[in-house]
Amino acid sequence: MPDYKSLNDLVSQVRRDILRMVHKVNSGHPGGSLGCTEFIVSLYYEVMELGTNFDMNGKDEDLFFLSNGHISPVLYSVLARKGYFPIEELKTFRHINSRLQGHPTTHEGLPGVRIASGSLGQGLSVAIGAALSKKLNKDKNTVFALLGDGELQEGQNWEAIMFASGKKVDNLIATIDLNGKQIDGKTDDVMPMGNIATKFKAFGWEVIELKEGNNLEAVIKTLQLAKKKIGNGRPIVIIMQTEMGNGVDYMMHTHAWHGKAPNDELLAKALDQNPETLGDY
Amino acid sequence: MKIYTDSGAVDTRSGFGVGLAELGRSNPDVIALCADLVGSLKMQEFIDENPNRFIQVGIAEANMMGIAAGLTIGGKIPYTGTFANFSTGRVYDQIRQSIAYSGKNVKICASHAGVTLGEDGATHQILEDIGLMKMLPGMTVINPCDFNQTKAATIAIAEYEGPVYLRFGRPKVANFTTDELGFKIGKGIVLNPGDDVTIAATGHLVWEALLAAEQLESEGIAAEVINIHTIKPLDEALILESVLKTGAIVTAEEHNYIGGLGESISGVLSKNHPTPQEYVATQDTFGESGTPIQLMEKYGLNKNAIISASKRVLARK
Numbered sequence: 001m002p003d004y005k006s007l008n009d010l011v012s013q014v015r016r017d018i019l020r021m022v023h024k025v026n027s028g029h030p031g032g033s034l035g036c037t038e039f040i041v042s043l044y045y046e047v048m049e050l051g052t053n054f055d056m057n058g059k060d061e062d063l064f065f066l067s068n069g070h071i072s073p074v075l076y077s078v079l080a081r082k083g084y085f086p087i088e089e090l091k092t093f094r095h096i097n098s099r100l101q102g103h104p105t106t107h108e109g110l111p112g113v114r115i116a117s118g119s120l121g122q123g124l125s126v127a128i129g130a131a132l133s134k135k136l137n138k139d140k141n142t143v144f145a146l147l148g149d150g151e152l153q154e155g156q157n158w159e160a161i162m163f164a165s166g167k168k169v170d171n172l173i174a175t176i177d178l179n180g181k182q183i184d185g186k187t188d189d190v191m192p193m194g195n196i197a198t199k200f201k202a203f204g205w206e207v208i209e210l211k212e213g214n215n216l217e218a219v220i221k222t223l224q225l226a227k228k229k230i231g232n233g234r235p236i237v238i239i240m241q242t243e244m245g246n247g248v249d250y251m252m253h254t255h256a257w258h259g260k261a262p263n264d265e266l267l268a269k270a271l272d273q274n275p276e277t278l279g280d281y
Numbered sequence: 282m283k284i285y286t287d288s289g290a291v292d293t294r295s296g297f298g299v300g301l302a303e304l305g306r307s308n309p310d311v312i313a314l315c316a317d318l319v320g321s322l323k324m325q326e327f328i329d330e331n332p333n334r335f336i337q338v339g340i341a342e343a344n345m346m347g348i349a350a351g352l353t354i355g356g357k358i359p360y361t362g363t364f365a366n367f368s369t370g371r372v373y374d375q376i377r378q379s380i381a382y383s384g385k386n387v388k389i390c391a392s393h394a395g396v397t398l399g400e401d402g403a404t405h406q407i408l409e410d411i412g413l414m415k416m417l418p419g420m421t422v423i424n425p426c427d428f429n430q431t432k433a434a435t436i437a438i439a440e441y442e443g444p445v446y447l448r449f450g451r452p453k454v455a456n457f458t459t460d461e462l463g464f465k466i467g468k469g470i471v472l473n474p475g476d477d478v479t480i481a482a483t484g485h486l487v488w489e490a491l492l493a494a495e496q497l498e499s500e501g502i503a504a505e506v507i508n509i510h511t512i513k514p515l516d517e518a519l520i521l522e523s524v525l526k527t528g529a530i531v532t533a534e535e536h537n538y539i540g541g542l543g544e545s546i547s548g549v550l551s552k553n554h555p556t557p558q559e560y561v562a563t564q565d566t567f568g569e570s571g572t573p574i575q576l577m578e579k580y581g582l583n584k585n586a587i588i589s590a591s592k593r594v595l596a597r598k
Contacts, residue, residue: 116379
């Protein structure tokens with residue numbers, strides 16, 4: 001049974017990290033980061049089997065690939081809180097000479113990151129490659145990937161989606177962050193994509209729909225359910241409905257905070273809604 | 282005494298196929314990927330011997346590059362195979378972000394480069410790929426000249442840790458390099474010594490350069506022919522040593538003069554030892570349908586073009 005009190009404290013602290021990181025450098029992507037906080041916390045604290053030390057090859061541990069790299073603040077915060085690198089380093093986000101680049105990269109050697117992402121649509125292919133590598137190595141662990149919903153407009157994803165089912169990549173769990181928003185507005189207005197779950201089903205994936213993507217308990221249970229389904233000949237996708245900007249009232253129900261940092265006043269308001277629990281960096 | 286002998290015409294892509302098959306036997310980490318061009322890339326022998334280490338991706342090159350990047354996580358050495366056009370221009374951003382910037386140990390193996398692809402025409406005849414690939418930080422770019430060298434390069438890059446672009450072609454051309462000459466990434470090979478003019482050639486133009494040197498010799502001009510198989514990192518020392526002696530250089534490649542070997546060499550010369558240079562390369566143009574021999578003649582990529590360029594550059598000394 002997960003310790004929900006501790007996990008909720010962590011979620012609150014991660015939200016504070018995200019908000020303070022983007023505020024300090026007056027840039028970055030708080031909306032999607034806040035919307036996926038419960039998901040990333042659940043993955044790293046409850047679902048994935050992780051090695052004790054970071055190793056690029058990641059043998060005999062679960063792997064995670066962030067395809068929508070712009071939500072780097074939530075990944076950096078959780079990696080730091082999990083001990084991959086010093087929490088203090090979060091203050092260098094997007095600054096010169098930092099390992100915490102605007103979008104995640106292996107280039108500066110940040111522990112916890114295995115691929116650069118940011119140019120959208122590439123992460124699922126990489127995750128498939130890593131999953132195939134695990135099969136070749138007779139490694140029974142699982143590969144996870146997170147993709148944005150707007151990102152599905154990139155054609156490479158559909159090459160990857162076709163491949164994963166056609167070639168039975170069944171040690172892979174992809175999650176789609178279905179927040180219905182992208183930079184220019186609602187996904188339905190920018191590029192209507194129809195029913196994404198139906199599309200994945202048509203491509204032969206095992207589809208799990210998660211309506212409460214910001215409910216920690218629901219997220220953990222869904223991820224655990226997905227993990228039970230691996231090895232059945234089909235790749236698995238979780239279609240996870242989230243609220244962009246979740247946890248900060250004025251950032252919710254709008255796409256305005258996709259890639260914009262709050263000013264001093266709005267930061268204070270946002271932090272008031274997310275109490276300090278584990279100590280700010 | 283010539284250090285090269287033509288042992289008969291063979292395609293460089295077959296050198297890749299044989300090299301890959303050898304790797305299949307010697308290196309269990311090598312994984313081959315292909316985007317629906319197994320026959321063209323001569324990959325069947327590897328596949329027959331290692332069916333579990335071959336991944337058919339279908340006509341989806343972007344996905345292939347991403348999967349290759351992912352395979353390196355876990356220690357695999359992926360070799361991707363498709364035409365040069367689809368190995369570079371079509372998937373530039375995938376290579377840039379998931380392979381080059383991410384520092385992944387992927388070997389991008391590209392056949393049918395240049396106009397010698399022939400009758401399929403310009404849609405398939407990429408003449409910009411060396412430029413695209415050499416501009417990526419950390420990318421090694423290799424364009425071997427014959428069957429033996431392509432085979433040697435295919436095997437050598439498995440031992441090198443980092444992304445590599447390996448470029449070869451379709452037509453049957455003279456197979457003239459020997460094991461004794463050796464193959465070392467980044468080390469050029471002097472195939473014919475001479476004092477009057479340097480000819481630095483890569484890929485299919487190396488044999489043409491040797492033919493040109495033979496004719497020039499009969500006219501009393503001693504051409505030093507250097508085989509530059511590795512365009513990046515470039516063997517700057519060997520080139521400078523040669524031009525210090527000859528004072529003139531012709532560069533020869535089956536590629537646009539913008540972005541190619543000639544451009545890389547001119548950069549080295551302008552910084553270290555400005556030297557008259559003539560380019561045997563395509564002149565900022567697309568190709569067209571035709572036989573390889575017709576196209577090399579029309580686009581100025583053969584022995585005759587190298588002889589003319591050599592005389593032009595000698596006049597500028």
